[in-house]
Amino acid sequence: MQPIEMSAVDLVAALRQGDITAVQCTTAFLDRIEATNGTINAFLAVDRDGALTRAADIDARRKAGKPLGALAGLPVALKDVLCTADMPTTCASKMLQGFRPPYDADVVARLRKADAVFVGKTNMDEFAMGGSNENSAFGPVRNPWDLSRAPGGSSGGSAACVAGDMAPVAIGSDTGGSIRQPAGLCGITGLKPTYGRVSRRGLIAFASSLDQIGPMARSAADCALIMETIAGHDPGDSTSLAVDVPRYTDLLDKPLAGVRIGRVPEHYAEGLDPEVAKGVDEAFAVLKAAGATVHDVQLPHAKYGIPTYYLIAPCEASSNLARYDGAHYGHRAELGQKHRAEPGQKAGGFESPLVEMYCRSRAEGFGPEVKRRIMLGTYALSAGYYDAYYAKALRVRRLIRQDYLDAFQSVDLIGGPVSATPAFKLGEKTDDPLAMYLVDLYTVGTNLAGVGGISFPCGFTKSGLPIGFQLQAPPLAEPLLLQAADRFQRLTDWHRRRPKTTGEVKA
């Protein structure tokens, strides 16, 4: 088997046993990226020299018998929302074009310490706002299963690079479904951990009470391996949980006997694609055959998830993105002479040159969706509207979280679709912001409640597009999420299917 076809678990074992060197492994993935990224556009930056230098260093240390980290030599792709001191970090925004962070994100530092090899930074919706990756300032990503379709978003580059064999593992972030939805649409496995399980330090903030980092890979076993490195308490993130990290990989191989899985009848409402519904039903049948029991549960406020999310997330974003001021880092507008005020006049209608610089820098640096969300959040937080919108959404958030806590009194997991449809065509939803917001229907509740969720392939449509299945779990029940998904993947081979298209594309 070629390195680019191997799982992360197998690659780490082969590297440890000396069956392949880190340089061979890294070269194989870099060559694949070189051949296919021109079409897929999954990577915004590829660090060939840095990756090969690091791989050679790992090989030298291994040869000398020196101790190595748990992921020694494993290529990893990083969503470009994660700060890296040795690679540009743009959030797929013109605002941060060329930005070089002064420090590594906590997850990046942990992966570095584990001797992972970073191959590059992956494309995404600008500032992680979007569900199709079409909001990138640097061009959309193509879904390897059908190049005319979107990979989902916002971690679209991370999903597409794993689906396209350009990296065995990618790190994503999930604020309302941004790991699980693209994983579902690209036929890979993605875990959104419990809020606080993985440190957010150095993750460029979108909505701080919802953002969470997680692994995206070909299987639950690979996600478990990565979680052992990236999870854990970080004193640099005050919301990081001081809870021991389990040995996720040791907890996988357990039967599902007695595990109770909830099924939400409302998930099957109008709008759910019949082929997706069929795939989801078949996934429940597989889990039942593995010993789990399936029970109907209610999430009575689920239909309020999208409006609640699209108030809270933009409010937090409008505050977080206030830092892009053209002064400290990021894009700065040049105030030409024509904008300069005559004595006694306001500059360009602005109250001062400083305010004009802020307004023009932000107008030039941010794309349309980011502006829309900043505007929406600013409106919902402004005097006279705060109680009616922001505070109202926070109250409904409590109801939504309570729904989950109540449901988890009677079941151990909640299963269902990740997305209502398989991957949609590029451009299909770009003219209608509200239609794009609805793609997060089944995923935002997890973030609002702060619990964990995993998405993995459970079938394909007749036209060959992957169908995703989602499991959600109570806080810190990642071992059960991974165990159930791994059990499913021992009984099915959907996660081993590979798109045909990527083999044919050329840069």
Next chain:
Amino acid sequence: MTTPPQPLTAKDVAKVALLARLAVSESDLERMTGELSKIVGFVSMLGELDTSDVAPLAHPLDTQNVFRDDVPAASLSTAEALQSAPRHDGECFLVPAVLGDSGAA
């Protein structure tokens, strides 16, 4: 939110744009007014729910506050803090005039 929200006007949107520090052209303003009105109309469905006895939930964790030990530690150096600044003089970030209309940048 017991009454349906008033539709947003271009004037409202211009005010929000200034609060958000976003320069908008006349055509942007028109488009944004339409889009934001539609989105605000949609999220207003939360008004259906009686939440008078529900406390707001700003955060999913029970954690209230987190203190670290009061021990001095290294932070970014001046050079590191300035490394990505569009304009600086080696000591400070440089910005256009904060007051008035001198226009210097």
